[in-house]
Amino acid sequence: MRAAIFRKGEIVADTLPDPTPAAGQVLVKTLACGICGSDLHARKHAHRMVEMSRRLGRTPMDLDRDVVFGHEFCCEVLDYGPATQRKLKPGARVCSLPALLTPEGPKGIGYSNENIGGYAERMLLSEPLLLEVPNGLASEHAALTEPLAVGVHAVAKANIRGDEVPLVIGCGPVGLAVIAALKLKGLHPIVAADYSPARRELAQRLGADVVVDPARSQPYASWTEHAAMSPEQKAARPALQAWLPALKPALIFECVGIPGVLQQVFEGAPRDARIVVVGVCMEPDRSEPMLGIMKELNVQYVLGYTPDEFAYSLRLIADGQVDAASLVTATIGIDDVAGAFAELANPERHTKIIVEPWR
């Protein structure tokens, strides 16, 4: 089969043997697979990712061997391995958490030498994790289940009480998924910041009420304008807090994931802000704990999603509650994956590029 392979630090199109489903596994045809920012990170910081996996006691990628990235996929059932229930017929379209169930626990798909990701014509999935794609939902939109689940999970981990005013820093696919998930929670106004006009427009389409260009105005200043307490809230404060700015609670989502951004959030955040770190920063970072201390900030690092959040995200897209279509800016074949990795650096041109390995 054909695949876009991560080999010696580069993405190359080549052929690989077709995989064979083992017990509990399903052989599928990859219909659509999104390119994730983490894949771009992984190509750039592969050695760091390996080191981190090793330190966390996980099986790291062997960078001398081939890896096929791709963990945002929609597939078609082709065949079943032994010990399977086969409830879905061949031809059924499915999504799945990017993991294979094994006796030693789930093993990730997409950053592994063994478990081939979605930039290949065929892959293996675990039968118990299959979710049938509701009839009529386009495969390239079903493939957005995974990135949407990241936003759904981040918002779930934020433990929203209902009185917060959210600020989303960065409106790439992760920030956009967070905005979509916040909109579903009914929080308003949602303030979102990104340097890119195209990304700000998408942010509005997905639910941001206020968008900020950090090159023109400070996101925290815009947030403050939209976070004033009501006169009742102001009057209900304890007397000793009367001197504090009368602002609703801040809930800041860091969706950029490069060094220095968390320190910027620490600098800009108001007192008692809760910060959810959704952007995946793979390099060491520097910040001033004193800012966190003086403001009593809370930082919640998040990753991934639960199986329930994943299934919920697929339903959200299928029901049209999240406008997934607006995120897809291109569909490409195997041969164009390497080029797409470079293209994705330009936020004006692309948000989500979908690989269709069967092309």
Added chain:
Amino acid sequence: MRAAIFRKGEIVADTLPDPTPAAGQVLVKTLACGICGSDLHARKHAHRMVEMSRRLGRTPMDLDRDVVFGHEFCCEVLDYGPATQRKLKPGARVCSLPALLTPEGPKGIGYSNENIGGYAERMLLSEPLLLEVPNGLASEHAALTEPLAVGVHAVAKANIRGDEVPLVIGCGPVGLAVIAALKLKGLHPIVAADYSPARRELAQRLGADVVVDPARSQPYASWTEHAAMSPEQKAARPALQAWLPALKPALIFECVGIPGVLQQVFEGAPRDARIVVVGVCMEPDRSEPMLGIMKELNVQYVLGYTPDEFAYSLRLIADGQVDAASLVTATIGIDDVAGAFAELANPERHTKIIVEPWR
């Protein structure tokens, strides 16, 4: 009056004019004032503290002028300024939050050119903040209200659910206050780590069930031994989590406050750990966000306490629920404050040194 003054980077004993109480203020005699680790930090990192205050929009200390530190005090009412209710008679012993109420909000006592701290014979307090010391409680123990309140506040900000196993990193006065506050919450076992045998003994006296010498065994390994889920808890987990270590939730209190410790916590912490940063690290710090992300850690930075927590802490000491006496390792006069700052570097010799400026 005599005072131990922070002047040009050093602590010097000298005389200052007696303060005069303004409207709403009370002139008090300082009976006892604890030396806080923050005072040692402030002497060493005064310029950094000034810069931080400025960046946070607060009035910074002018380091060319005198400052009198001391924010853990017990005092005796001497006289009242205008516009006061005078419910407590002269001679009454009082504690107070280290702040003066002003029309512009509370202003801190102890890190200010204007508001003299407790290393002086006399100081000014705000009448509405006075708490009478329950009869019979020694002044040097009442002075421990402030550091205990730091621990009470840190534990309150941890939002304890009741199933956590706490790990306290560092058993200086802050860590010990956290241990005392945890004991009152009924959480067991409390695991605490410190290199000093004297500090570990104090930790046990204040409520630690397990103490660890990090030079001999890894605190997180000891924590893991004491955090195993019960068979019922283990059985109640979702199937997809069955492969995760069957550990109770971790609640880690960082009570050291020097660069690098938070990164150590990130490295050692189990998945989903909540970390409360109580130690005040005044320098920039470096950590790996990927560790936080992969483990979905939560970091709550804390500072200070509420008026209610402060009053509660005084009652805890007065009622004998916290063994404050065990923390006091010396009482000294004004002339010995400079020497005490140096002495406090040795954790075997001292925990809390109390200044008695009237000596």
